[in-house]
Amino acid sequence: MVGLLLIGVAAWGKGFGIVSSIHIIGGVIAVGVFLLLIAVVGLIGALNHHQYMVILLLVFLFQFGVSCSCLAMNREQQENVLNATWGIMSNKTKMNLEKNLDCCGLFNLTEGYAQYLSDLKYCPADCKGKNVCKTCGLKMLEHSAEALKILGGVGLFFSFTEILGVWLAARYRNQKDPRANPSAFL
Numbered sequence: 001m002v003g004l005l006l007i008g009v010a011a012w013g014k015g016f017g018i019v020s021s022i023h024i025i026g027g028v029i030a031v032g033v034f035l036l037l038i039a040v041v042g043l044i045g046a047l048n049h050h051q052y053m054v055i056l057l058l059v060f061l062f063q064f065g066v067s068c069s070c071l072a073m074n075r076e077q078q079e080n081v082l083n084a085t086w087g088i089m090s091n092k093t094k095m096n097l098e099k100n101l102d103c104c105g106l107f108n109l110t111e112g113y114a115q116y117l118s119d120l121k122y123c124p125a126d127c128k129g130k131n132v133c134k135t136c137g138l139k140m141l142e143h144s145a146e147a148l149k150i151l152g153g154v155g156l157f158f159s160f161t162e163i164l165g166v167w168l169a170a171r172y173r174n175q176k177d178p179r180a181n182p183s184a185f186l
Helices: 002-015 022-047 052-072 075-088 091-101 113-121 136-172
Strands: none
Touching: 002 022, 022 052, 052 136, 075 136, 091 136
16 A cells, blocks of 8 residues: 555655656655555565565665664754755756745855855746745745654654564464365374
């Protein structure tokens, strides 16, 4: 269900123009397809009594680690991620982001002031004409802390349901089929 949800949200975000980067959409869809693949492998493994719980345990460890990272990320780390990402974005992507968020530049800081002036010069946002533009970094940071808490919480919830799946798989993996011949061994 989480895989289908990720694929649906990515398609919805692209369809409504919320996210314009095909790389972001592709990444989210790839994660959704990966989760669907793991679910199908799990169903096949459960039907054939294979050791699916090992794969589920690895997915749990990865998801638990990412969820804890989301919850532990502070504002300074978020600013560092935004600065690094802004530096590798193309000008087209930056301008698209500025237009959609109605902001100009990333941060108006001393060490990146030349970059800020360059971004401000080519900024296509409507707020530029009104001289009331916020920086895109501040706008993104306003919502990133809340988004990271939500993502971390949802990720933790689903990671613990995966641990429940590992426990259930270990508990019931060697049970006899009640419809089988009772005199047969296993």
